[in-house]
Amino acid sequence: MATCYHQSAFKLISSAFPPSNFHKPNHSIYVSQPLRCNLSLPSKTLVTEPEPVFTSVKSFAPATVANLGPGFDFLGCAVDGIGDFVTLRVDPQVRPGEISISDIDGVGNSAKKLSKNPNWNCAGIAAIAVMKMLNIRSVGLSLSLHKGLPLGSGLGSSAASAAAAAVAVNEIFGSHLSVSDLVLAGLESESKVSGYHADNVAPAIMGGFVLIRSYDPLELIQLKFPNEKDLFFVLVNPEFEAPTKKMRAALPTEITMSQHVWNSSQAGALVASVLQGDLKGLGVALSSDKIVEPTRAPLIPGMEAVKKAAIEAGAFGCTISGAGPTAVAITDDEGKGREIGDRMVDAFMKEGNLKASPMVKRLDRVGARLVSGIPR
Amino acid sequence: MATCYHQSAFKLISSAFPPSNFHKPNHSIYVSQPLRCNLSLPSKTLVTEPEPVFTSVKSFAPATVANLGPGFDFLGCAVDGIGDFVTLRVDPQVRPGEISISDIDGVGNSAKKLSKNPNWNCAGIAAIAVMKMLNIRSVGLSLSLHKGLPLGSGLGSSAASAAAAAVAVNEIFGSHLSVSDLVLAGLESESKVSGYHADNVAPAIMGGFVLIRSYDPLELIQLKFPNEKDLFFVLVNPEFEAPTKKMRAALPTEITMSQHVWNSSQAGALVASVLQGDLKGLGVALSSDKIVEPTRAPLIPGMEAVKKAAIEAGAFGCTISGAGPTAVAITDDEGKGREIGDRMVDAFMKEGNLKASPMVKRLDRVGARLVSGIPR
Numbered sequence: 001m002a003t004c005y006h007q008s009a010f011k012l013i014s015s016a017f018p019p020s021n022f023h024k025p026n027h028s029i030y031v032s033q034p035l036r037c038n039l040s041l042p043s044k045t046l047v048t049e050p051e052p053v054f055t056s057v058k059s060f061a062p063a064t065v066a067n068l069g070p071g072f073d074f075l076g077c078a079v080d081g082i083g084d085f086v087t088l089r090v091d092p093q094v095r096p097g098e099i100s101i102s103d104i105d106g107v108g109n110s111a112k113k114l115s116k117n118p119n120w121n122c123a124g125i126a127a128i129a130v131m132k133m134l135n136i137r138s139v140g141l142s143l144s145l146h147k148g149l150p151l152g153s154g155l156g157s158s159a160a161s162a163a164a165a166a167v168a169v170n171e172i173f174g175s176h177l178s179v180s181d182l183v184l185a186g187l188e189s190e191s192k193v194s195g196y197h198a199d200n201v202a203p204a205i206m207g208g209f210v211l212i213r214s215y216d217p218l219e220l221i222q223l224k225f226p227n228e229k230d231l232f233f234v235l236v237n238p239e240f241e242a243p244t245k246k247m248r249a250a251l252p253t254e255i256t257m258s259q260h261v262w263n264s265s266q267a268g269a270l271v272a273s274v275l276q277g278d279l280k281g282l283g284v285a286l287s288s289d290k291i292v293e294p295t296r297a298p299l300i301p302g303m304e305a306v307k308k309a310a311i312e313a314g315a316f317g318c319t320i321s322g323a324g325p326t327a328v329a330i331t332d333d334e335g336k337g338r339e340i341g342d343r344m345v346d347a348f349m350k351e352g353n354l355k356a357s358p359m360v361k362r363l364d365r366v367g368a369r370l371v372s373g374i375p376r
Numbered sequence: 377m378a379t380c381y382h383q384s385a386f387k388l389i390s391s392a393f394p395p396s397n398f399h400k401p402n403h404s405i406y407v408s409q410p411l412r413c414n415l416s417l418p419s420k421t422l423v424t425e426p427e428p429v430f431t432s433v434k435s436f437a438p439a440t441v442a443n444l445g446p447g448f449d450f451l452g453c454a455v456d457g458i459g460d461f462v463t464l465r466v467d468p469q470v471r472p473g474e475i476s477i478s479d480i481d482g483v484g485n486s487a488k489k490l491s492k493n494p495n496w497n498c499a500g501i502a503a504i505a506v507m508k509m510l511n512i513r514s515v516g517l518s519l520s521l522h523k524g525l526p527l528g529s530g531l532g533s534s535a536a537s538a539a540a541a542a543v544a545v546n547e548i549f550g551s552h553l554s555v556s557d558l559v560l561a562g563l564e565s566e567s568k569v570s571g572y573h574a575d576n577v578a579p580a581i582m583g584g585f586v587l588i589r590s591y592d593p594l595e596l597i598q599l600k601f602p603n604e605k606d607l608f609f610v611l612v613n614p615e616f617e618a619p620t621k622k623m624r625a626a627l628p629t630e631i632t633m634s635q636h637v638w639n640s641s642q643a644g645a646l647v648a649s650v651l652q653g654d655l656k657g658l659g660v661a662l663s664s665d666k667i668v669e670p671t672r673a674p675l676i677p678g679m680e681a682v683k684k685a686a687i688e689a690g691a692f693g694c695t696i697s698g699a700g701p702t703a704v705a706i707t708d709d710e711g712k713g714r715e716i717g718d719r720m721v722d723a724f725m726k727e728g729n730l731k732a733s734p735m736v737k738r739l740d741r742v743g744a745r746l747v748s749g750i751p752r
Contacts, residue, residue, distance in 0.1 A: 071641075073641075074640065074641035074644065075641075213641055213645045214641075221644075254633075255630065255631060256629065256630060256631075257627060260631055260636050260640075260667070261449045263640060265587065265590075265643070266589070267640045267643055268643045268646070269587060269597055270644070271644040271648050271651075272599060272651065281597070291636070
């Protein structure tokens, strides 16, 4: 079936990105091209409704670390090997043009806490947004969500669900949307669930490091960390609830010029370190935030000691992942990462009286992708 | 004569930079190595006093654009083909270990305004600092300064004099100091003359784009703009006095979190654009400052119209150079740069009733250097 793009607000103004990140999973060659698109969501972007090319698909989207050090609200990156899965199928039982959430399972108490009403579920909201973009009116879908990420951990749990769902819907209909469309769909979900910020959902979809340059229009810059270098994240998640809203409320509303100059220069240094593959510089930048981390760290018992322990154990840098409570440190060696993680766990227990579990994960360079599909 | 380094605060902690930027003028291979050094100036860094290897030298240091858009106080770059010259000679008439300023000439009324007392002259202060670092006690020097840059123009006039002097003294004694030492010497001069900021003097010495990561210890990151790409600065200097101190007083002391996030993300985007050679992105970032430019532009008659005229004429971006009053725009073509400059000059006259003169100059990738020398 032939499909063609309607001239819409979603049209990519300046991007060399391919329309799908499944067929060309490595975006690295498109690095210097920012993505630009408007944020208002029209009801149609495709003039002709596409037909499904799969009867079912399974997609994956990785965990993400947002608010990267001095990059509060505009710098995030993706973490390989941990994330959410979405299984999506064409379902004649579902009213055409609609989506139903059949099942939610996974780690912790995610399944119990999440709504199966697609209008109140991160995956559902993003899936509906993509269906609208594709102008789906004739096919009903059924979605099953497997949470690999705990809620409220600071690892981009809602963004991973949204990203996996957005990619699944796009792929089942033949992958007509651009990466920026998918980010917009994910952002619609994020804005309803955890706040209007794209520094989780953009790297969850695009992989690697992403800088959010602006929101209106949405402009994203992918920052390529050199392929030949290894980067491991040590993620230590304590048994402690630190809701995003509470952490946001702790932010200062006014900051001084000297704080601003310091944090801005560190953000610039962080971007340079990523692009130049300077892990030591990246670590220093990650640890350097003097605006957000100092107000949030005291709200997470033991966090300051955890950071200190990570650095003493050889991490290049350490900060709070997203809005916490997970602490994230970086290193260039997996074994060293496990040692660093153990020291961080000890510090959470000793100084914060919190049990915590460590993980060591590589940088994800791919982003949300199709895992499997059954062709029609 | 053998010389050796004393273990001093000037010791380069982490740098692959060569000790001289004359013998290896292209620093590009050292790009990702930040320079780190302490700021306190000890009286000696060399245990053994070096002997002069030239009887006289002539050095040049380029103009610089500091406060690059959202990079207030931490991002600057060097501009080729315009700057200050220092001629330095071994002078038996000058008391050993001291320096005398014999002559100052050049554009505008620079010569009349500048002191010949080396303790009150940008070039003199930097030269003395380098002599102290080299532990010069047996040789007297005589310095002649040729100003190619007008004072108070926002083009790094004081930094160019300091950089040229620092390099001249270092070279006449055989180039024993590192780039970071020279920046420290220049910074000592800048702090006495125009404020404690290195975003002019670091690029004046190092060339290209430089990010000041921290001051204590001083850490500098050189950002390599790709060699294969052209970058031209359109510099339009109006006949208007905008003293640095007055412009500094106009700065806001407190800023909002949203302003901070915006400017920081633009600073990150600027760094990415430089490293990725994305001129369009660099221009957008240059134009994006919402903190400093909005308070300073109204103090320069016609500046807002000049910026608009530059963009309309095809410039990728435009902002105030340093603390002004010079306006700087960027383009990838010299001819187009001249057209843009003419439109900016027109706008200064029409909206600000100010005469202005335009220049189109390439990015300087070398920094301060020896122009000639007469060996002993």
